[in-house]
Amino acid sequence: MKKKLINQETGELESSSVMKSITIDCVIFGFQNGSLEILLVKHGRGIRKGDWGLPGGWIKKNEGIDEAAIRLLKELTGLQNIFLEQLKAFGKPDRFPMGRVITIGYYALINKEKYNIKAGFTASEAVWFKIDKIPGLIYDHNEILNFSIQQLRRRVKQAPIGFNLLPEKFTLLQLMKLYEEILGIPMDKPNFRRKFLGMKLLIDLKEKQKDVSHRAAKLYRFDNNTYKKLTDKGFNFEF
Amino acid sequence: MKKKLINQETGELESSSVMKSITIDCVIFGFQNGSLEILLVKHGRGIRKGDWGLPGGWIKKNEGIDEAAIRLLKELTGLQNIFLEQLKAFGKPDRFPMGRVITIGYYALINKEKYNIKAGFTASEAVWFKIDKIPGLIYDHNEILNFSIQQLRRRVKQAPIGFNLLPEKFTLLQLMKLYEEILGIPMDKPNFRRKFLGMKLLIDLKEKQKDVSHRAAKLYRFDNNTYKKLTDKGFNFEF
DNA sequence: TCAAAAGTGTTATGATTACACCCATGA
DNA sequence: TCATGGGTGTAATCATAACACTTTTGA
Numbered sequence A, B: 001m002k003k004k005l006i007n008q009e010t011g012e013l014e015s016s017s018v019m020k021s022i023t024i025d026c027v028i029f030g031f032q033n034g035s036l037e038i039l040l041v042k043h044g045r046g047i048r049k050g051d052w053g054l055p056g057g058w059i060k061k062n063e064g065i066d067e068a069a070i071r072l073l074k075e076l077t078g079l080q081n082i083f084l085e086q087l088k089a090f091g092k093p094d095r096f097p098m099g100r101v102i103t104i105g106y107y108a109l110i111n112k113e114k115y116n117i118k119a120g121f122t123a124s125e126a127v128w129f130k131i132d133k134i135p136g137l138i139y140d141h142n143e144i145l146n147f148s149i150q151q152l153r154r155r156v157k158q159a160p161i162g163f164n165l166l167p168e169k170f171t172l173l174q175l176m177k178l179y180e181e182i183l184g185i186p187m188d189k190p191n192f193r194r195k196f197l198g199m200k201l202l203i204d205l206k207e208k209q210k211d212v213s214h215r216a217a218k219l220y221r222f223d224n225n226t227y228k229k230l231t232d233k234g235f236n237f238e239f
Numbered sequence C: 001t002c003a004a005a006a007g008t009g010t011t012a013t014g015a016t017t018a019c020a021c022c023c024a025t026g027a
Numbered sequence D: 001t002c003a004t005g006g007g008t009g010t011a012a013t014c015a016t017a018a019c020a021c022t023t024t025t026g027a
Helices: A065-077 A141-158 A172-183 A189-198 A224-232 B065-077 B141-158 B172-183 B189-198 B224-232
Strands: A018-032 A035-042 A056-060 A083-090 A102-109 A126-130 A202-208 A218-222 B018-032 B035-042 B056-060 B083-090 B102-109 B126-130 B202-208 B218-222
Touching (some): A018 A065, A018 A083, A035 A065, A035 A172, A056 A065, A065 A102, A083 A141, A172 A218, B018 B065, B018 B083, B018 B141, B035 B065, B056 B065, B065 B083, B065 B102, B083 B141, B102 B141, B172 B189, B172 B218
Parallel strands (some): A018 A102, B018 B102
Antiparallel strands (some): A018 A035, A018 A056, A035 A126, A083 A102, A202 A218, B018 B056, B035 B126, B083 B102, B202 B218
């Protein structure tokens, strides 16, 4: 007899090709109009029908947990090659009401320009919420989300990961606004410019903004090659 | 019919009061004679009999994962109220040869003066290894261990956790040696003193070392109360 | 009196901060 | 010509690093 279990998100039956008692939940960050946002999905069925939660799912028996997170992210957003890192495992005994389930939290940073929500990609509705307007979420998802924000704050100071939230080509002020929003502190424009340019991690694209009603700013992109070379030589990004 | 499964460490049968497919593995750090050390246990049975691995075990169905790690740590070392933090989950599909098992890594910092290995506490032999003389370990335990060292290096700069590896009363030079060993870099004694004392996180115990064949140093202890008050006020430990 | 570690003082350098100011451009 | 953001200059302050030096103590 083949064992069956209920999908925590959709309430649908899952085959036993997935692991029992372990799920993955993913905090997907986006950045638009100076605001940090998070993608939430609406529960299709079950007791918590209509409530918002983090996108997630089960881990297949033959896939690693990172692979599972990548797969789930692709299933939800249609995107690949996204910045994705594990947060940690969350495992309070009563976190999931329909049985003992431990979840592994991940967070992803996506460039909203590339991303276009495809209706029907998932069974559920997916909507962006501003970071300061997050509703009450199912299970322990608020806890996971809060942890992810703290983690993002720590990581953004240790490594140049913020770029993943911006378009390929960006201006220094966009980058500064991103840092201000993530860290929640105002910054000084001249000082920010010098500090960042001084790290030599940005490539001057010799291009300018278009269609802006003020002096057009230079466009830059992140120089991942140089960054890798520098870190190999012992360079440590710090902000 | 009650389900049975094999204990990954001892090869013994476990009752179904524990979760299947999820374990906990713990990296226990100690510090002695200027060297960072890790406690490893010898496998009692199974294919990998005689090989060294991280202490670990199963999670009970009605306990949280942090609780499980605390319980396992106590079962192994007899110690309670130990500094313990989760690393992350490790879940490559083939990491555990006897089936698909995901493990949650933890790391603990213990004061070796308080700790005394009690033979018989565990089924297996437990021995301290210097950090630069770690043997090949079972499963993916070397990966977990390497991650834990990186994590310790990051964390020790962000928060005053190093004290957990020292005796209650310590000298500034002991503290500096600890930082040097963890971070792997030499430091300047006068500068270290000033920097640390300047943070006002140490209580001068008005006591001195005894039985040393040179000028006796002042003893200090970490002022956890002040640290908490300062962090509440927005203070950020940085090293 | 020597070795070994405790502990203080001082200077140079570089990063950070705070702020004043000019520039370019479209409405 | 005004608003808006782009971009440069500079002086004060602070943290860090480097290293010379004195002190204490037991062997």
